[in-house]
Amino acid sequence: MSRSEPVLSIGELAERTGLAVPTLRMWEDRHGFPRPHRLPSGHRRYSARDGELVAQVVRERAAGLSLGAAIARVQRTADHQEPSIFAGLGQQWPALAPHRLSKHAMLAISRAIEDECCARSGPAVLIGAFQRERFYRRSERRWVELARTADGALVFADFPRRRSPRGRPVELPIPPSASLRREWAVICDAPRSAACLTGWELPGQASTPDARRAFEARWTTHPEMVRSATRLALDLAAEQSPQAAAECAAVLDDVPTHQADEPERTVALTNRIVAHLDALSHRPRRR
Amino acid sequence: MSRSEPVLSIGELAERTGLAVPTLRMWEDRHGFPRPHRLPSGHRRYSARDGELVAQVVRERAAGLSLGAAIARVQRTADHQEPSIFAGLGQQWPALAPHRLSKHAMLAISRAIEDECCARSGPAVLIGAFQRERFYRRSERRWVELARTADGALVFADFPRRRSPRGRPVELPIPPSASLRREWAVICDAPRSAACLTGWELPGQASTPDARRAFEARWTTHPEMVRSATRLALDLAAEQSPQAAAECAAVLDDVPTHQADEPERTVALTNRIVAHLDALSHRPRRR
DNA sequence: TTGCTCCTCACGTCACGTGAGGTGGC
DNA sequence: TTGCTCCTCACGTCACGTGAGGTGGC
Numbered sequence: 001m002s003r004s005e006p007v008l009s010i011g012e013l014a015e016r017t018g019l020a021v022p023t024l025r026m027w028e029d030r031h032g033f034p035r036p037h038r039l040p041s042g043h044r045r046y047s048a049r050d051g052e053l054v055a056q057v058v059r060e061r062a063a064g065l066s067l068g069a070a071i072a073r074v075q076r077t078a079d080h081q082e083p084s085i086f087a088g089l090g091q092q093w094p095a096l097a098p099h100r101l102s103k104h105a106m107l108a109i110s111r112a113i114e115d116e117c118c119a120r121s122g123p124a125v126l127i128g129a130f131q132r133e134r135f136y137r138r139s140e141r142r143w144v145e146l147a148r149t150a151d152g153a154l155v156f157a158d159f160p161r162r163r164s165p166r167g168r169p170v171e172l173p174i175p176p177s178a179s180l181r182r183e184w185a186v187i188c189d190a191p192r193s194a195a196c197l198t199g200w201e202l203p204g205q206a207s208t209p210d211a212r213r214a215f216e217a218r219w220t221t222h223p224e225m226v227r228s229a230t231r232l233a234l235d236l237a238a239e240q241s242p243q244a245a246a247e248c249a250a251v252l253d254d255v256p257t258h259q260a261d262e263p264e265r266t267v268a269l270t271n272r273i274v275a276h277l278d279a280l281s282h283r284p285r286r287r
Numbered sequence: 288m289s290r291s292e293p294v295l296s297i298g299e300l301a302e303r304t305g306l307a308v309p310t311l312r313m314w315e316d317r318h319g320f321p322r323p324h325r326l327p328s329g330h331r332r333y334s335a336r337d338g339e340l341v342a343q344v345v346r347e348r349a350a351g352l353s354l355g356a357a358i359a360r361v362q363r364t365a366d367h368q369e370p371s372i373f374a375g376l377g378q379q380w381p382a383l384a385p386h387r388l389s390k391h392a393m394l395a396i397s398r399a400i401e402d403e404c405c406a407r408s409g410p411a412v413l414i415g416a417f418q419r420e421r422f423y424r425r426s427e428r429r430w431v432e433l434a435r436t437a438d439g440a441l442v443f444a445d446f447p448r449r450r451s452p453r454g455r456p457v458e459l460p461i462p463p464s465a466s467l468r469r470e471w472a473v474i475c476d477a478p479r480s481a482a483c484l485t486g487w488e489l490p491g492q493a494s495t496p497d498a499r500r501a502f503e504a505r506w507t508t509h510p511e512m513v514r515s516a517t518r519l520a521l522d523l524a525a526e527q528s529p530q531a532a533a534e535c536a537a538v539l540d541d542v543p544t545h546q547a548d549e550p551e552r553t554v555a556l557t558n559r560i561v562a563h564l565d566a567l568s569h570r571p572r573r574r
Numbered sequence: 575t576t577g578c579t580c581c582t583c584a585c586g587t588c589a590c591g592t593g594a595g596g597t598g599g600c
Numbered sequence: 601t602t603g604c605t606c607c608t609c610a611c612g613t614c615a616c617g618t619g620a621g622g623t624g625g626c
Contacts (some may be wrong), residue, residue: 011579022619041580065352066351296604298605310590312606313592328600330600
């Protein structure tokens, strides 16, 4: 997990987390968290990661934990947080259970999220993780289309080098040892179109035919959960391209997450998923 | 999960849970929990299960939950608690992770717990779950020996009928549909000798040779966790024999759980396990 | 200069537990 | 009769947040 630069003032952190400025000072006084860098003048400066951890504490408190217990728990899990969107999402939202999905189901949900993202309006950040470059190349036309209207688009895969083609998704190589290399992710963080799917292939399927490979996955349309996935992905992106990650992070300030998730939106997404599954079952294709 | 009879006065419940009497009244006033039966005079009467749930709330509070959140969580999980020692233990103690163990390891740990139990002094409750009667018959001599010095000894298996042979473990049949039928359990609840092992066979091993069957198991020497296992088992026992369960429950009042778990005790148990594993690897035997 | 941030001191509210005080049933 | 239980009312403590009030840096 990257340690992002301390750039946020206490007022900016307060706005991002929904807390009052004196409350953040009080947490620091009484619990030593969050502990910001200090300018020579004494002014506090927080990192984006501090913001994620504070948001995590807010969630734990909403679940009924005392402030001290919430901070202790978040700091404990943050210490050994895996550099994985799938795993990190599970740590931050225990209620978001993993499901076993076929490759067909993964494809159908991915396409459905992309469709919804196309149909959206307003600011958007779009992130994909493709394991292999060739998987991305097969979907590239779609993604270029999506990136045209998004304010930030990033794609992870085993690219040979980093590229930032104008008007197209930024291509970020994944180090060979990174666990992100095993992950499949599609994240659309946009107002009223938020959705994400993350998962990884279950191990021990070397001899399984491609079409029947099984994945363990989490997916959701809950705006706050999607935001967590986005932040986790941007943390990973910052290791390759701090600038691209920062640009996307700036967009997020304009995408609210506090609105309630709308059931009819999930129904619409489900309908798209069903349609894609139906199509796939008639003419199977490889990702 | 059985609904045991409401027999405890508020003073008895307070002693069992370590709470003050006015605190229990306060919980009921402000949160509607625990809600006891009432005698015509108005006096409260609680069930043993109420005691378990209150103890569970105490644990959640120790983990940092507010009283209201702790009660809500315990009531939610209690509603769909599985009639299984293994599963119930996992619900009540999330930190007690399951491990995948070979049948050899299960046997070695079981034998080690039985050894420790033999070496103990003071009051003891002893419980076994054997899946098949023939597994129990193979160990019966050991268990009769153990039961001689224990104050309560119960054994679950697919017995044709319930028996209470004098000076021997009470034999409790498991209904064919019960999930307990798949479980393996050895519980020794005694001062300074507390230990338990519970597990079940992983499904889909019909074609696996007996010696290589794999189990998913939890085991511990933590006195409070062992007590939870005992209570879960006694709840299940009460369905077959309320009297035997009540007699064992009465013994537990004399077995303290508040003492710290002693590391050297776990080391001693581990040494026994290693010795048994070593012996098993030289002359494999069936349970 | 404006708005932000620094700090300290203090208060307000709420959750939670306990204690007093008088009563009737086990 | 003794100890337990009933109930109500009230208080005490602690966790947590907020507000005032005066200051200096962005």
